[in-house]
Amino acid sequence: MSEEGPAGWGEPLYAAVLGLAGVGAGTRLLDLGCGPGLFAAAAAARGAHVTGMDADPGAVAAARAAVPDGRFAVGDVHDPPPGPFDVAAAVQLLSHVANPVAVLRAAARVAPQVAVTVWGQEHECDVRAFGEALAPWLPSRRTPAGPPPVTDPARLAKLVGLAGLEVAERAEVVCPFDYADADAVVAPLLAAGIGRMAAARVGQAAVREAVLDRLAPHRTSAGGYRLANLFRIVLVRRTAG
Numbered sequence: 001m002s003e004e005g006p007a008g009w010g011e012p013l014y015a016a017v018l019g020l021a022g023v024g025a026g027t028r029l030l031d032l033g034c035g036p037g038l039f040a041a042a043a044a045a046r047g048a049h050v051t052g053m054d055a056d057p058g059a060v061a062a063a064r065a066a067v068p069d070g071r072f073a074v075g076d077v078h079d080p081p082p083g084p085f086d087v088a089a090a091v092q093l094l095s096h097v098a099n100p101v102a103v104l105r106a107a108a109r110v111a112p113q114v115a116v117t118v119w120g121q122e123h124e125c126d127v128r129a130f131g132e133a134l135a136p137w138l139p140s141r142r143t144p145a146g147p148p149p150v151t152d153p154a155r156l157a158k159l160v161g162l163a164g165l166e167v168a169e170r171a172e173v174v175c176p177f178d179y180a181d182a183d184a185v186v187a188p189l190l191a192a193g194i195g196r197m198a199a200a201r202v203g204q205a206a207v208r209e210a211v212l213d214r215l216a217p218h219r220t221s222a223g224g225y226r227l228a229n230l231f232r233i234v235l236v237r238r239t240a241g
């Protein structure tokens, strides 16, 4: 599932995380895997003192531009800065790291609470429609060997426990992906990996037709498209005692 969506899609998610973790003026926040700094900017707008890190130097440069008062560094989230911080955030991060348990444990060493977000399960996210529409022209999907993904709530709870932590609070947020019209849906898809792969086999017109056909139930009365996607937030703390 792509993390990419129309501009602004993450705002409800960021607001929910910041609310759940009680981030406000003066909160010392560590943003792990900060990407281009969108969540960091939302935190800074509430008066938080933001420190961010990401493995991607380009993302760190963008984060610095987005939050000039923040402190950002290129680095590996398995080895976060010592802080101390009031809150560590792992927003849309855990599915990308080599060792999510180690990341959670390290985050909890430098902050008493850690806010984690993940996508909902596939059936809870309308963006699955893109993959479904293009499936005839994509390599068949096999269920990967190994444990379930972190999008499985039971798996996420297990990882938290393996890190020696406990879930203090949970929340679910729906983030709509809103597209003004058909072109706003199709153009980014044709530029993305699965769109390019399918178009190489059947051409852009067939891709467009298949996607718009599959998205018909998501058409709005204004002629746009709205895909509703679920995200889960868990606020994690060290276990008492």
Ligand SMILES: C[S@@+](CC[C@H](N)C(=O)[O-])C[C@H]1O[C@@H](n2cnc3c(N)ncnc32)[C@H](O)[C@@H]1O
Residues within 6 Å of the ligand: 003, 032, 033, 034, 035, 036, 037, 038, 039, 053, 054, 055, 056, 059, 075, 076, 077, 078, 090, 091, 092, 093, 096, 097, 098
């Ligand atoms: C899906 S993006 C999320 C970015 C940001 N948190 C957001 O929500 O917009 C995941 C980010 O994690 C970063 N990342 C993945 N593994 C990492 C690691 N081991 N150390 C630091 N950053 C990492 C990637 O470079 C990427 O920017």
